[in-house]
Amino acid sequence: MNSIFTITLKELRSYFTSPIAYVVFTMFLVLSGYFFSVILFISKEASFRGAASNIIITLLFLMPLITMRMFSEERKMGTLELLMTKPVRDIEVMLGKFLAAAILFITMLASTLVYIFILTKYGNPDMGPIWSAYLGILLCGLSFIALGIFASTLTENQIIAAVIGFALVLLLWVMSWISGNLGEVDSELLSYISLSTHLEGFVKGVINLKDVVYYLSFIVFWLFVSVKSIEIRKWK
Amino acid sequence: MIKASKLTKKYGTKAAIQDVSFNIDKGEVVGFLGPNGAGKTTTMRILTGYIPPTSGKVEIGGLDVFDDSLEVRRKLGYLPENTPLYLDMDVEVFLKYIAALKKVSTDKRSNHVSKIMKVCGIDNVRQSTIKTLSKGYKQRVGIAQALIGNPEYLILDEPTIGLDPKQIIEIRELIKSLAEDKTIILSTHILPEVSMTCSRVIIIAEGKIVAEDTPNNLENRLSGVAKVLLTVKGPGEEISSKLKEISGVKRVNIEKTQASDLVDLEVASQKDVDIRGQLAQAVVQNNWDLLEMRREVLGLEEIFLKLTTKE
Numbered sequence: 403m404n405s406i407f408t409i410t411l412k413e414l415r416s417y418f419t420s421p422i423a424y425v426v427f428t429m430f431l432v433l434s435g436y437f438f439s440v441i442l443f444i445s446k447e448a449s450f451r452g453a454a455s456n457i458i459i460t461l462l463f464l465m466p467l468i469t470m471r472m473f474s475e476e477r478k479m480g481t482l483e484l485l486m487t488k489p490v491r492d493i494e495v496m497l498g499k500f501l502a503a504a505i506l507f508i509t510m511l512a513s514t515l516v517y518i519f520i521l522t523k524y525g526n527p528d529m530g531p532i533w534s535a536y537l538g539i540l541l542c543g544l545s546f547i548a549l550g551i552f553a554s555t556l557t558e559n560q561i562i563a564a565v566i567g568f569a570l571v572l573l574l575w576v577m578s579w580i581s582g583n584l585g586e587v588d589s590e591l592l593s594y595i596s597l598s599t600h601l602e603g604f605v606k607g608v609i610n611l612k613d614v615v616y617y618l619s620f621i622v623f624w625l626f627v628s629v630k631s632i633e634i635r636k637w638k
Numbered sequence: 639m640i641k642a643s644k645l646t647k648k649y650g651t652k653a654a655i656q657d658v659s660f661n662i663d664k665g666e667v668v669g670f671l672g673p674n675g676a677g678k679t680t681t682m683r684i685l686t687g688y689i690p691p692t693s694g695k696v697e698i699g700g701l702d703v704f705d706d707s708l709e710v711r712r713k714l715g716y717l718p719e720n721t722p723l724y725l726d727m728d729v730e731v732f733l734k735y736i737a738a739l740k741k742v743s744t745d746k747r748s749n750h751v752s753k754i755m756k757v758c759g760i761d762n763v764r765q766s767t768i769k770t771l772s773k774g775y776k777q778r779v780g781i782a783q784a785l786i787g788n789p790e791y792l793i794l795d796e797p798t799i800g801l802d803p804k805q806i807i808e809i810r811e812l813i814k815s816l817a818e819d820k821t822i823i824l825s826t827h828i829l830p831e832v833s834m835t836c837s838r839v840i841i842i843a844e845g846k847i848v849a850e851d852t853p854n855n856l857e858n859r860l861s862g863v864a865k866v867l868l869t870v871k872g873p874g875e876e877i878s879s880k881l882k883e884i885s886g887v888k889r890v891n892i893e894k895t896q897a898s899d900l901v902d903l904e905v906a907s908q909k910d911v912d913i914r915g916q917l918a919q920a921v922v923q924n925n926w927d928l929l930e931m932r933r934e935v936l937g938l939e940e941i942f943l944k945l946t947t948k949e
Contacts, residue, residue: 404738404741405738405739408735408738408739409739412724412727412735415727415731416724416726416727419726419727420726469887479722479723479725480718480719480720480722481722481723481724482720482722483683483688484718484719484722484723484783485719485739486688487686487687487688487711487714487716488711488739488740489708489709489711489712489738489739489740489741490708490739491708582843621734635688636690638691
C-alpha cells in the first residue's frame with residue numbers, strides 16, 4: 403500500500419518538474435472556460451449541461467498527453483528495470499501511476515467548480531444534474547487515463563503512446579455511431595462498449611448504476627491489461 | 639549464497655545463454671567477464687528476476703528468484719546496464735524514493751540515505767539534479783541506489799563502463815570497500831577490473847561459461863608456458879637451432895628478421911623454469927650480440943582472448 407503512494411508522489415512530482423502538466427492544465431482551463439462562457443452567453447441558462455459535454459471532449463484530447471510518458475519514458479530510460487527489480491508489485495506500480503494521473507485530473511476538474519460557483523451566484527441552477535455531470539466526467543476521465551496508461555505501456559516513444567492513446571479513446575468514444583446500422587444484438591453491444599453512451603445519463607442528471615459499473619469495470623480492465631503488458635517481457 | 643542452475647534463455651530460437659550454472663558463496667566478489675553480447679546482461683537480469691529464464695532456476699539466499707520474488711528483491715541491490723536513473727530528480731530525493739521502495743522505515747530513511755551518499759562520495763551533490771551530473775557521479779548515484787536498504791547481495795552490470803581512468807579507480811575502490819560484508823557480482827569486459835576487484839572470475843562467451851576460477855589460478859592454469867622474447871644480432875636459423883638445444887626450451891620461433899641481420903625470436907619454455915640465463919650464455923658463447931631479452935607470462939588479457947575467440 404505504501405509503495406503505491408510512494409510511486410504516486412514521485413509521479414506527481416515529476417509531472418510538475420516537466421512542463422507537460424502546466425501546459426495541459428492551462429490549456430484545459432482556457433478551453434473549458436471558453437466553452438462555459440460562450441455557452442452561457444448564448445443560452446442565458448444557468449446550466450452546466452452544454453459545458454460538461456464539451457469539457458469531456460477537451461479531456462478526450464488532453465488526457466493522452468497526461469498519460470503518454472507514464473511507462474514509455476521508463477522504458478526508454480531503462481528505469482523500468484530499476485523500478486521492477488525493487489520490492490514492489492507490478493500492480494502497485496500501475497496503481498501508483500494511475501493514482502497520480504487521477505489526482506492531476508481531479509485537480510483540473512475541481513478547478514472548474516469556479517464556474518458552478520458563478521452559476522449559483524448569478525442564477526439558480528438545479529444542482530442535481532450538475533453533480534451527476536461531474537461524477538460522469540470523473541468516471542469517464544478516469545477511463546481515459548486507464549486506456550492512456552495502457553497505450554504508454556506499448557511503446558518507448560511518448561508521441562506514439564499519445565497517438566495510440568488518443569486513437570483508442572476516440573474509437574471507443576464513437577463506437578456507438580455505427581450501432582444504428584447494424585443488427586439488433588451488434589448494435590446493443592457496440593453502444594454498450596462505447597464510452598460516450600454511458601455519459602449521456604450523467605449529463606442529464608440520471609445516475610444509472612449500470613453506467614457506474616461500466617466505467618469502473620472499464621478502468622479495472624485496462625489497468626489489468628496494462629499490468630500484463632508490462633509483464634510481457636517475461637514471456638518473450 | 640547465489641545458486642544458478644542450468645540457466646537457459648532463448649529469444650525466439652536463438653539462445654542468449656545456455657546451461658549456465660554457478661554457485662557464489664557468501665562474501666565473494668565474482669567478476670562476470672565476457673565480450674559484448676556474450677550474455678552477461680541476460681544472466682544478470684535473470685539473477686535479479688527482471689526476466690525469467692526459459693529453463694533453469696536461480697536461488698538467492700535459499701529463496702527462488704521467481705517464487706519468492708519480492709523477498710529476494712528486498713535483499714538485492716541491482717545496478718542495471720547503462721545506469722538508468724530518473725534524470726529529472728535531485729540526487730537525495732531520488733535516493734529517498736528508492737529507500738521508500740526498498741521499505742526502509744520512514745524515520746531511518748534520512749540517516750540511511752546520508753550515510754550511503756557519504757560512502758559513495760556524492761554528499762556534495764545531494765541537491766543537484768541528476769541530469770546535470772558528470773558520468774562518474776551518475777555512476778556513483780547508480781551504485782548508491784543499489785546500496786539502499788543494505789542489501790546482502792549486490793549485482794552490478796558494468797559499473798565502470800564509460801568512465802575515465804581516475805573514476806574507474808575510484809569506483810573500483812568503492813566496490814572493494816563494499817566487499818567486506820556483501821556478496822557481489824559484477825560484470826565487465828574490462829580485464830584489469832577483474833584481477834583487481836574480484837576473488838573469482840567467471841568467463842562467459844557466446845552464452846556459455848568457458849572458465850571459472852580465481853584470477854591467479856586462471857593465469858596459472860591457462861598459461862602453462864612462459865615466453866622469452868629475444869633480439870639477437872646473428873644468423874637466424876643457426877641461432878634458433880642452438881637455442882633449441884638448451885634444456886627446458888619447448889620451441890623457438892623466429893618472429894621476424896629485421897634489416898642488418900637482427901633476429902627476433904620467441905622462445906617458449908615451461909612456466910616454472912627461468913631459462914633467461916642459459917639463453918644469454920648460449921648467445922654470447924657463440925659470439926652473437928644479445929640486444930634485448932624479456933620474459934612474458936600470459937596475462938588475463940590473452941587468456942580472455944584465448945577463451946572467448948574462436949580459432
